[in-house]
Every structure is written in structure tokens, then in C-alpha cells.
Amino acid sequence: MKKVVIENAVVIKRDRLNGDCRSLTIGNFPKSRLLKPGQFVHIRIPGPDVYFRRAFSVYDINPRAKSLQVIFKIVGRGTALLAELRKGDRLNVMGPLGKGFDFPFLRDKVILIAGGIGMPPIYFLAKKLIESKYDRRKILFFYGGKTKKELVNMAHIRKLGIKLYPTTDNGSYGFRGFVTKAVREFLNTETGQFRIYACGPQAMLRAVEEIARKYSIPGQISVEAPMPCGMGICQGCVLPLVSGGYTRVCRDGPVYQFGEVLL
Amino acid sequence: MKKVVIENAVVIKRDRLNGDCRSLTIGNFPKSRLLKPGQFVHIRIPGPDVYFRRAFSVYDINPRAKSLQVIFKIVGRGTALLAELRKGDRLNVMGPLGKGFDFPFLRDKVILIAGGIGMPPIYFLAKKLIESKYDRRKILFFYGGKTKKELVNMAHIRKLGIKLYPTTDNGSYGFRGFVTKAVREFLNTETGQFRIYACGPQAMLRAVEEIARKYSIPGQISVEAPMPCGMGICQGCVLPLVSGGYTRVCRDGPVYQFGEVLL
Amino acid sequence: MKPDLSVVIGGIKFKNPIWTASGTCGYGEELAEVFDLSRLGGMVTKSITSNPREGHPPPRTTETVSGMLNAIGLANVGVDRFIKEKLKFLERFNTRVIVNVAGAKLQEYVEVCAQLADCPRADMVELNFSCPNVEAGMAIATNASLAEKTVSEVKKVFPRPVIAKLSPNVTDITQIAKACEAGGAEALSLINTLIGMAVDIETFRPRLTNNTGGLSGPAIKPVALAMVHKVYKAVKIPIIGLGGIRNYLDVIEFLLCGARAVQIGTALFVEPETPIKIIRDLEKYLSRKKIENIQELVGQLRIY
Amino acid sequence: MKPDLSVVIGGIKFKNPIWTASGTCGYGEELAEVFDLSRLGGMVTKSITSNPREGHPPPRTTETVSGMLNAIGLANVGVDRFIKEKLKFLERFNTRVIVNVAGAKLQEYVEVCAQLADCPRADMVELNFSCPNVEAGMAIATNASLAEKTVSEVKKVFPRPVIAKLSPNVTDITQIAKACEAGGAEALSLINTLIGMAVDIETFRPRLTNNTGGLSGPAIKPVALAMVHKVYKAVKIPIIGLGGIRNYLDVIEFLLCGARAVQIGTALFVEPETPIKIIRDLEKYLSRKKIENIQELVGQLRIY
Ligand SMILES: Cc1cc2nc3c(=O)[nH]c(=O)nc-3n(C[C@H](O)[C@H](O)[C@H](O)COP(=O)(O)OP(=O)(O)OC[C@H]3O[C@@H](n4cnc5c(N)ncnc54)[C@H](O)[C@@H]3O)c2cc1C
Ligand SMILES: Cc1cc2nc3c(=O)[nH]c(=O)nc-3n(C[C@H](O)[C@H](O)[C@H](O)COP(=O)(O)OP(=O)(O)OC[C@H]3O[C@@H](n4cnc5c(N)ncnc54)[C@H](O)[C@@H]3O)c2cc1C
Ligand SMILES: Cc1cc2nc3c(=O)[nH]c(=O)nc-3n(C[C@H](O)[C@H](O)[C@H](O)COP(=O)(O)O)c2cc1C
Ligand SMILES: Cc1cc2nc3c(=O)[nH]c(=O)nc-3n(C[C@H](O)[C@H](O)[C@H](O)COP(=O)(O)O)c2cc1C
Ligand code: FES
Ligand code: FES
Secondary structure: OOOOOEEEEEEEEEEEEOOEEEEEEEEHHHHHHHHOOOOOEEEEEOOOOOOOEEEEEEOEOOOOEEEEEEEEEEHHHHHHHHHHHOOOEEEEEEEEEEEEOOOOOOOOOEEEEEEHHHHHHHHHHHHHHHHHHOHHHHHOOOOOEHHHOOOOOOHHOOOOEEEEEEEEEOOOOEOOOOHHHHHHHHHHOOOHHHHEEEEHHHHHHHHHHHHHHHOOOEEEEOOOOOOOOOOOOOOEEEEOOOOEEEEEEOOOOOEEOOOOEEE | OOEEEEEEEEEEEEEEOOEEEEEEEOOOOOHHHHOOOOOOEEEEEEOOOOOOOEEEEOOOEEEOOOOOEEEEEOOOHHHHHHHHHOOOOOEEEEEEEEEEEOOOOOEEEEEEEEEEHHHHHHHHHHHHHHHHHHHHHHHEEEEOOOHHHHHHOOHHOOOOOOOOEEEOOOOOOOOOHHHOHHHHHHHHHHOEEEEEHHHHHHHHHHHHHHHHHHHOOOOEEEEEEEOOOOOOOOOHHHOEOOOOEEOOOOOOOOOEOOOOOOO | OOEEEEEEEEEEEOOEEEEEEEOOOOOOOOHHHHHOOHHHEEEEEEEEOOEEEEOOOOOOOOEOOOEEEEEEOOOOOOOHHHHHHHHHHHHHOOOEEEEEEOOOHHHHHHHHHEEEEEEEOOEEEEEEEOOOOOHHHHHOOHHHHHHHHHHHHEEEOOOOOEEEEEOOOOOOOOHHHHHHHHHHHHOEEEEOOOOEOEEEOOEEEOOOOOEEEEEOOOHHHHHHHHHHHHHHHHHHOEEEEEEOOOOOOHHHHHHOOOOOEEEEHHHHHHOOHHHHHHHHHHHHHHHHHOEEEEHHHOOOOOOO | OOOOOOOEEEEEEEEEOOOEOOOOOOOOHHHHHHOOHHHHEEEEEEEEEEOOEEOOOOEEEEEEEEEEEOOOOOEEEEEEEHHHHHHHHEEEEEEEEEEOOOOOHHHHHHHHHHHHHHOOOEEEEEEEOEEEEEEEHHHHHOHHHHHHHHHHHHHHOOOOOOEEEEEOOOHHHHHHHHHHHHHOOOEEOOOEEEEEEEEEEEOOOOOOOOEEEEEEOOHHHHHHHHHHHHHHOOOOEEEEEEOOOOHHHHHHHHHHHHHHEEEEOHHHHHEEEEEEEEEEHHHHHHHHHHHOOOHHHHOOOOOO
């Protein structure tokens, strides 16, 4: 039986990234090595008026240090409180949760598409692909934000040594326009066997699936939903399936094949 | 119309005293000069599961630094959270609240009786008496605790240059026995015009009133009650009056004349 | 242009929809030390009865998770002293005064309201049909015909608008609401507290000498919203919503669900300046959203 | 000596009084990844109905202050698949399985329970009389004679103990409780969720597609305690208490108020290991207090 770990972890590092984004490195999580790209941890944020845990994709792990890293954006009460934590503060972390990404075939050209704060799981996937000896040159990372400020940890991503295509809606950095427009233009000139992985706002994911349909490219998306339990019990995080009925994002997802969920 | 101040104050110093006692110096409270001995502040403690404010007697003030000091004992959720605050943390403070002690006649010998965590308002009274040119030699400070560990800030009190009579129930420090026993023995040998001020557990206050009756000494006690509002609105903090009916401890007290409230 | 926060209830204009709730602002004396009561749309005074009441022995209140239990027991100065001292004090403020009235039986409501009829400072009365903390308290709250009768009898003696304050501790609050409307109430306020209990596990005793008490505070807001919306769909008279309000976001939720005004209760104990903050924040919100009059929000919930 | 945590309800022995609540532990599969279900006194499975139900469209849940609203809409696999897959899965655990049953009308309860009659793994059934999230849901919850009838009809087809689970959304819960007792219920569990609502002030929409939902979590504990105590005084059959329990202190409050066992609900979402912690802490508490059997606490509240 799969085992979910619940640990009283500890903040070992926190960083202010661009804009409203923050990075937290969380230690004392002995099973961090089990965390796979696309999986998430469910974090109990100490403070008033935050009752449920909050879900965050794994951005990176350091199995030897028994730590994991998440990157998050301040959007409400919970994330605001999370941003106030300091080194040494305790916080309860549950994971690994959810299904991660399926790895591509070695021959595939891998198109990674990250929109805004959808970047963390995509970065983690890229990193793990490289560690698993995928060809760096076949990994293309499209990373879009509204403005340059929304693109965080660019230096970090660059270190992966893969092709990075930053885009901003206003052209303040990189390609001007939606990240999906950049992908489309890229696909118009390139050929090969592709596989796409995407995480970002719903509108972006819809556009990605459209592209995938048009170019007949297989792939996966990672979606979001508010998650009371995060383990598949409450049925609160459901999304409708194309085939009818509902799927529990926390357990059956958050990663789905193209065309599986009704976006 | 009297004005109650509500300020987003800030922790400027915190100290671990003996045992479960802590000291907090709170800055950014411009009206700290208004705080009188026996009055209290009502503090909103940030954290989960603490809904009401918590009342703390003023231990000291520094009007120039716009700060005040409280000393508290960890007894439950609120005080546990308060103990975790660090320098720079914000906390909302309301005050001055309640009636303070009436000052004695200059000729009176002043007997101050503090039991356990009832010490703070008694210390503040002693300090203010001295500042108001009362004769140091006429101020007697009886300070009792279960053990030596319960007697905090002794050095601080000693600096006042008044007669200090520490007592411990087990004799681990100073006089052995209840603080009221020490007072009784003192009164058996001394003569003069006395006035008593006391703060401490209810059983101690009862014993103090008994002594006062026996020796016909006037004086005041400071009492406690859970305080939802702290301003006299909710009628939740009432104690029965000897003369019938109830009194709101937060507004009509917390300082009462001997024989006023039914202990 | 400054948005218009004013609302009209029972033909009376309120400068804004923010009132303070009965039992949580006393008779105004203490709160006046924190802010100028003239800023409030209205103030509902502590329940008064024919004779003074001392209330229940302590402990009368206890903290709960995101809320409190109270069993004050309608401690109040009685209608005579209320009129002489308390209403007098409130004359200096430019806010609406709604006098909350409680009674052991129908006749007491009528008597007290008759005395208030001659006091123009009592802009309205609010009949507390729902105090869970006194023996007879729940009778009218759960009995539609008795509620209707009480309202109509009070209407005969009190010439200005009458509000009925409803209890949430019923199977169908719309029944009582409709009865009060039929009795002639100009408005309804809801909700009063939920019946609750807390136990001291060291002494094996209830934490209140009354054994049970009324639950208030943020914990009950979802219940209050559901009831306000349910009653809004069932009656035509205006609703004053309350239960757990702490900030302007909460207020907007109540307005959307159908409340034309709201009352701030327990929040006053924790943050006495809450109403002032809310009024300021509402103004900002309306300006930002380009809403000219706050009444435009009332009942605008788009249900599924 | 280790204190005895076991309790007997409806003639069935439970190794401890800590159960998990319906709808908050699914059919056990997910929770089994966190701790060994055999540690539990009992487990109440998610409400099942005759046919599978997909439940309401999302959003189905929302966070509230110290609580949550849910309107899952009784999503479940239906009794057939439940028996084949889910009960089967639960065979490997040494805990009592209480199967919660819901129905649109009386006949559905009887049909489902009849099917369960032949499944010895279903130690008991718990009749969900109170789901506020489906059309017909509240009918039995608020109708004493219908509740009595339903229990007695189920008793005819189900040979093991029957629990009736009551709604708090009624004027007098003791009426329904007594009716269920008269109908032959071996025990009562209370409370189910309070009806509540939350509004998104950006979209002017309810936060749940079902508009209203059931409020659970620490916020409602005082209401649950008051109702447990009230019912305890009114009936003779054992009570299983629930509503907002997070720790052993909460459990002791419920036991003192008259509950013989308790269920842990929403707390499982926040801290899935809650039941295990509670069992450990209860053992320590009883040892410290030199209480040999936990049953000694039941109903020991010393009211004023
Ligand atoms: C699988 C998964 C992975 C995620 N990974 C990341 C990540 O790596 N970085 C990051 O910044 N964010 C991530 N999120 C989103 C993150 O969980 C939300 O931003 C966060 O819960 C908001 O909490 P809050 O209290 O600040 O906001 P509030 O809006 O105050 O939250 C109120 C309620 O809404 C829920 N909620 C609101 N929006 C969302 C949402 N989009 N997703 C889930 N719950 C929501 C919260 O759980 C809470 O119950 C992820 C979400 C999921 C489901
Ligand atoms: C006028 C006044 C002055 C005080 N001065 C001091 C002081 O200088 N130093 C100090 O250490 N303590 C002082 N206290 C007591 C202090 O307020 C309590 O210890 C504190 O409220 C306990 O909070 P808690 O959350 O830690 O405990 P919990 O027991 O968890 O609190 C639970 C509830 O009980 C109430 N409560 C419980 N015991 C008391 C009590 N004895 N008095 C008031 N409320 C109580 C709390 O307000 C809260 O609502 C004073 C109390 C009053 C009324
Ligand atoms: C301490 C206290 C005393 C109260 N006294 C009264 C009262 O005398 N009359 C009345 O109608 N309501 C009384 N109430 C109920 C409040 O007016 C209000 O209906 C309830 O507290 C819910 O609102 P809230 O959650 O904002 O506090 C009292 C509430 C509290 C907390
Ligand atoms: C998400 C969710 C789903 C629930 N589903 C059911 C259900 O199917 N049947 C039922 O009888 N109760 C159901 N309940 C109610 C709980 O069993 C319980 O009565 C209620 O939540 C109060 O307990 P708590 O505060 O400990 O959660 C559900 C509660 C929640 C939060
Ligand atoms: S969050 Fe509970 S089932 Fe997904
Ligand atoms: S604490 Fe509210 S009246 Fe004293």
C-alpha cells in the first residue's frame, strides 16, 4: 500500500523572488526523494483563518538534505502567511500526493510549457529528465508571464542547459505575446516527434490542448482545484471528465492526458 | 470623554524569565504615559484559536520610548503564542483600560503584597510611588511564590530600594510559607498607619482581606476575570458585589476596595 | 463622486447600513470612547426589559473556536432608567437609535414599547424574539402565531417602525419571518445566536452557569448568510443581516444575499473600531466598482 | 494497567470509541495509506444510495472560518459496487464497519439496507436522515413520524444494529431523536452539518453550485455539544457524538455531554492522523486520571 508521509517539517531557507513570488526550502522531510515531477505536497499553514492545507507542486528536491523546495505566489490569506514564515519555523507537510508526469520516449522532442506560477512542476520535470539522461538539446522550455516580473528563477532554469524561450504578454522580456503563440510559431517551423507537458492558467491549458490537437502531439497537463483533503477522500476537488462523470484532481490528477478533463 | 487607544504596536524586546514567565517590551504605543498602576492593556494575540484579546497588567512604561512592558506566565493557548513572538512582530494593543490603584496618604506605611504572576501591577505601583516622592523606607514589598522559580525579576524589584520580603511556600527562598503568613507576622511586630495593596490568586486575596479586617487596615486588591471586551460592554467579566448585583471587572475594576467584591 | 451609502428601512433613512448589534455595544457609553457614534448608520441598544435584571452568575461567556458563547441573561438597567439615563446620553449623537426590547411574555414587550413610544430618540424598536439564555426566551422565537401576535400588539402602541429579530434555532425560519411580516413588522433582523455549549474537562462542568449559551462570531457567518438569503426570498420587508461580520467583505456577502443593512456584533469586542473600518472600506469598494448607491447590491446574488 | 477504551453500542463491542465520520473517510482506501484502519474503533463509510451518484458540479466545497461548507451531493458508487469492491476491501481490517445509507425516500433506505443485510462486514448501518445537500434530503430529518417509520422499516430488513443520524437544522432535535428511538434505532449519531452559505463577492455567485452547503469543522462544536447533551437527557439509547472534533479534549467534552462514542469528520482532511493521536492521548489522560474504563466518563457532566 502506498504510504503518505506527514511530517513536521521546518523552513530552512526562504527567498523573495520577483514580484509576489517566494521560494521556500523545507527541511526535515526524510522522504523527499519520493517526490516526483507533477506531484504536490499539502502544507498546513499556521495562522488564523486558514483551515485547510494548501497544495504546492514540488519545484525541486534534495534527497541528501531531506529537503524539498516550492515556489509560490501570494494570492490570498494562506500564501500571505506562508510568505511570512522565517527560517526555523515549523510547518506540517504531507506528501507525496497526486500522480506525476509520465516520462516521454527517449526519442521525443519534449516541449515544456509553463505559464506564470505553473512553472514549478515543469522545471522539476525538466530537471528530472536531464538527470535521467534525456538529451538536453531535445528539451525546449517555453516560459510565459504577463511581464518580466512574472518570470522567476530564470537563472536557475538556464543552468539546466536546455533551450529556454521566455515570453511576456507585453514583450517586456523575450518573445512578445502569449506563450502558446510562441509554441505555435515554433511548431510551424520545426518537425519531429513531439511530446508536450504544460502547467499554467486554465485559458493557457485550453490553448495548449488546441495546439496539441491541431499538430496531433500527445502530452499531459497539470491542473489546479481547491483541495480540502488532497488525498482523494472528500471529493471536493473534482473536475468534469470529457468522458462523463468527475475526476478527483488530487488523486486521479493533477496530471492528465490531453483531452481527458473538460477545461 | 476618556479615550481608549488601539495601536498596532510592535515587540521591541522579549525576555525569558524564570520558569514559564516571560517579559515583553512593546513599542509604538505613543500613549504609554497614560498607563497607571493597576490598569491593564488588552492584547490581540495573532494565531489560530485565539479569538478574544487577553488582558495583562502594565508592569512598566517608558513614555519617552513610547513603550510599555508586561510580564506574563504561559498558562494556555494565548500566552503560549505570545511567548513565541519575536522582536519586530506586530501585535495590536488596546489601553489604558480599567481603574488603577488609588494612591495612599503620604504618611501611610504601604504594604504591597504580590502573589505569583500578580506581581506586575504591584511592582508598577511601587515604582510610581517612588517617582511620586513617597518615602522608600515606608514601602514594604511582600512577594510570594510557590518556589524560588516563581519569583521573577527580583533584581529589578530590589533596584527600587524598598524593603523586599520574598517568600516561598516551600522555603526554597526567603521566608517559608504563604506570603500572607509573612505579612501577618510582620504586622504582629510593627505598628503604624498602614495601607495594603494586593494582587495574586483568589485564595491569597481572601487571606489579605481577612488580615485587613483583623488589623483594620484599608486598602485595595486587583482581581482577574476572563474578559471578552475589556471595555465594559459585554458584561462577561462580572463578579458579585458584597452589596448585591454584579460589577464589571474590566471597567469598574480590576482594582477594588477591600470588602467590595465577593471573593 | 463619493458613493452613497445611505439606506432606507421602514421609511427611515440611515446614513449607512452599518449598525452595531444589541448586547455588543451596551448603551453606547463605552464605545463612544473609541469612536464617534455619529459615524454609525444605527445603533441597537442592549435588550431592555420592564424591570432591571442582574443577569446570570458568572461565568457568563467563554471563548470558542472563532467565536464565543454567552449567557449574560439579559442583564439590563430596566426601561425606566434606560429612558432617563441611556437614551438621554445618546441624544448627543447623530445616529439612529434602535431600542432592542425583550420580554418574558407578550405583555412585557407591549409595556416596554409603550413607554418607548413617547421617546423620539428611540427611532425604532427591535423585538428580541430569540434570546436563548432566558427560560421563556425561545417561546416566541419558535411559535409563528405568537410572534405575529406580539408584533401586531407592539405595533398598536409604538408609532415608529418595528423590527423583529429572529432566532436561527428553528426548522424553518421563513415561517416565523412571514408571521412577523403579517403582524406588521417593518423589517426583520437575523440571526441571533445559535444554541451551544462548552465543557470544562477538569471540573466536568459546563463553562457557563446557564449550561448553554448563544454562539456568535465568525464561526456562524455561513449559517447567517444562508438564513438571510432564505428569508429574503420569502418576505418583502427589508432584512438586517448579522452574524460573524468582521470586515467589508462579509458585509457585501450579506448585502448580496438580501440584507439591506447589517449589524456588527462580537467583532466589536475584538476590534472595537470595526464599523469605522468597514464604512471606509465600503466607500472604497463602491468607488472602485463604480457603484453609486450601496442599495444596488442588495439581493444581487446570482444563484445557480 | 492500561485503561480500557472499549465501548458497547447496540450489543456490539468497539475496541475504542473513536470512529471516522461518513463522507470524511471515503470507503477507507485513501486513509489506509496514512494509518492502519484496524486502530479505529469504527469507520462509517460514505453515504451510499441504490444507484451510483456523480454528485453536484464543482465547486462543491469552500473553506469558512474554522470550518468548511460542502455540497458533494452524495457522490457514491452505489450499493452494488460498494458491496463488491469497497466492503471487500475493508475485510482486511479489524475494525467495525458502519455503512451509512442515504435515500431519496423511505423505500430506498429499505432497499439498500436489505442488500446490506447479507453482508456480515456491515456491522451496522447508519441512516443519513439529514443530508442538506439533496432535494429530498431534509424531509425525514425534520419529520418525526417519517423518521420513526423509516427506522422501523429498515429494522425489518436489516438484522444488525441501526443508527439514525440526525440533523441539527431543526427546532427541537429531541423530537426526532425520540421518534427514532421509538422506531427501534439502537443508537443515534449527531450532528450532521448545519446549513450554510458563502458568497464570492467578485462574481456575485454562491461559492457552491448547490448554493447552500453543510457547515462542518471546529466552528460547529458548541452546537453539537449542546444537542448531544439535550438528546442524552431525552433518550435511553446510546449517542455517537460528532461535530468539530479535533483532539482528545474535544472527545472528552462529548463523552461528558453523553456521547458513548464519537466520530472524527472534517479534521481528517486537515490532520489525517487525528484519530490515532486521539486514541493515544485518551489512554494517557485516563491513566493520569486513574479512570479504568472510558465509559465512566459518559454523561458525567455536572450541570448547574
Ligand atoms: C496540485 C496543485 C499544485 C499547486 N502548485 C502551486 C505552486 O507550485 N505554486 C503556487 O503558487 N500555487 C500552486 N497551487 C495553487 C495554490 O494551492 C493556491 O494558490 C493556494 O491554495 C491559495 O491559497 P490562499 O490561501 O493564498 O488563497 P485563498 O484564495 O485565500 O484561498 C481560499 C481557498 O481557496 C482555495 N483555492 C483558491 N484558489 C485555488 C487554486 N488555484 N488552487 C487550489 N486551491 C485554491 C484554497 O485552498 C482555499 O481553500 C497549486 C494548486 C494545486 C491544486
Ligand atoms: C486585569 C487583568 C490583568 C492581568 N494581568 C496579567 C499579567 O500581568 N500577567 C499574566 O501573566 N496574566 C495576567 N492576567 C491573566 C491573563 O489575562 C490570562 O493568563 C490569559 O488571559 C490566559 O490566556 P491563555 O489563552 O493563555 O489561557 P487560556 O486558558 O487558554 O484562555 C482561555 C480563555 O480563558 C480566559 N481566561 C482564563 N483564565 C483567565 C484569567 N485568569 N484571567 C483572565 N482571563 C482568563 C482567556 O481570556 C480566554 O478567553 C490578567 C488578567 C486580567 C483580567
Ligand atoms: C455578549 C452578547 C450579548 C448579547 N446580547 C443580546 C441582547 O441583549 N439582545 C439581542 O437581541 N441580542 C444579543 N446578542 C446577540 C447579538 O446581537 C447578535 O445577534 C449575535 O451575537 C450574532 O452576531 P455576531 O456574530 O456579529 O456577534 C448578544 C450577543 C453577545 C455576544
Ligand atoms: C465533505 C463532507 C462530506 C460528507 N458526507 C456525508 C455523507 O455522505 N453522509 C453523512 O451522513 N454525513 C456526511 N458528512 C457529514 C459528516 O459525517 C459530519 O456529520 C459533519 O461533517 C460534522 O462533523 P465534523 O465537524 O467533525 O466534520 C460529510 C461531511 C463533509 C465535510
Ligand atoms: S481534495 Fe479531497 S478528494 Fe481531492
Ligand atoms: S470584559 Fe466585557 S464587560 Fe468586562
